[in-house]
Amino acid sequence: MQSFQDINTASLLETLVSLVAAFILGGLIGLERQYRQRTAGLRTNVLVALGASIFVDMASSLTGSEGAVRVVAYVVSGIGFLGAGVIMREEGNVRGLNTAATLWCSGAVGACTGAGLVIEAAMGTLFVLAANTLLRPVVDKINSQPLDVQSAEVTNTVYVVTSSERQKEALALLEKELEDLHYPTRDLEVHPFGGENVKIEATLAATSVNGAVMDLIVEHLAALPMVRQAYWSASTTE
Secondary structure, three states: OHHHHOOOHHHHHHHHHHHHHHHHHHHHHHHHHHHOOOOOOHHHHHHHHHHHHHHHHHHHHHHHHHHHHHHHHHHHHHHHHHHHOOOEEEOOEEEOHHHHHHHHHHHHHHHHHHOOOHHHHHHHHHHHHHHHHOOHHHHHHHHOOOOOOOOOEEEEEEEEEEEOOOHHHHHHHHHHHHHHOOOOEEEEEEEEEOOOEEEEEEEEOOOOOOHHHHHHHHHHHHOOOOEEEEEEEEEEEO
């Protein structure tokens, strides 16, 4: 009963304002993500914003601003682990980075509301939405341009996973497949992959390749009986 006797109406009102703001602002960010059918949509972004707001508000009520600052640091790292859960690697491509970054920003918005910085949280929400919407055409425009190989070094790598017993056979077939299509290898590396498998990494000498041709190569390799998995990726460095 002591908890009911210690109720502070003014403090409860501030908490209510913080939670409502976190709910609305996190919902705005989540709506954009839900519309694009991303992994972390409306409910996830709202919950992240609310959770951050609750933690910061609680710390502020118990220990003041110094305690709130310490909790904010833990909230940032905690949401980082949550964001890592939505990042996926599929066939050499990393997906979900933007979704993870958006969750991180939702947490920051929630932390602002928990600290009573509602105006700052609203401003942050607007900039997050702008980054996810207004910058999209710019990114699409840049990605549609041909790669300038003079300003960026491109490395194309083909990966083949096979059993240790059939490593030499798979290696010879990989080299032959690439050379027949005029994509000679610059470097070949073999790494252990699991208990009984190995992963062959064939780095191509060519800096520019035809993506459709590379897709056909890995599709043909993946169909071979000794190949467990085949994919390719391209990376650039400034």
